[in-house]
Amino acid sequence: MRYVHTNLVARDWRRLAAFYVEAFGCVPMPPERDLSGAWLDRATGVEGARIRGVHLRLPGYGDGGPTLEVFQYKPEEEAEAPAPNRPGLGHLAFAVEDVEATIMRVQELGGGALGETVEVGIPGVGGLRFAYLTDPEGNIVEVQRRVSESSS
Numbered sequence: 001m002r003y004v005h006t007n008l009v010a011r012d013w014r015r016l017a018a019f020y021v022e023a024f025g026c027v028p029m030p031p032e033r034d035l036s037g038a039w040l041d042r043a044t045g046v047e048g049a050r051i052r053g054v055h056l057r058l059p060g061y062g063d064g065g066p067t068l069e070v071f072q073y074k075p076e077e078e079a080e081a082p083a084p085n086r087p088g089l090g091h092l093a094f095a096v097e098d099v100e101a102t103i104m105r106v107q108e109l110g111g112g113a114l115g116e117t118v119e120v121g122i123p124g125v126g127g128l129r130f131a132y133l134t135d136p137e138g139n140i141v142e143v144q145r146r147v148s149e150s151s152s
Helices: 013-024 038-044 099-108
Strands: 005-009 027-036 050-057 067-074 092-095 118-122 126-134 140-147
Touching (some): 099 126, 099 140
Antiparallel strands (some): 027 050, 050 067
16 A cells, blocks of 8 residues: 545646645646546536646655645535644645745745744654745645754
């Protein structure tokens, strides 16, 4: 058994995929998807479903590594805004070299910050510097870096 992908449902799949490519170095894995048909209606339980999007290879893995699947559905249904404490998928996390530089880059690309950058020592893990951000569609992304010294 192996982990294959995580799916993000986008309002604008091209814009969201471009964000993850530019902000985190994800790599598009062709082909782009444009899927529909009775089989998709049956699989998703969504009548008249059409999915368009792309898989992005996550940084730090080779060609066979897991992907971030960015899909846009028609018909689209509105959802509650993501929150760090809402049950369900909480966030995606990326290890980065420079937390502050990544925050700036994410904001330049249309994302935002949720809280403050924090540095803390976690028993059994060590020092960690991290922040919660949002992508341009409001999905939560954690950026983190291990540090040798920590404070709380």
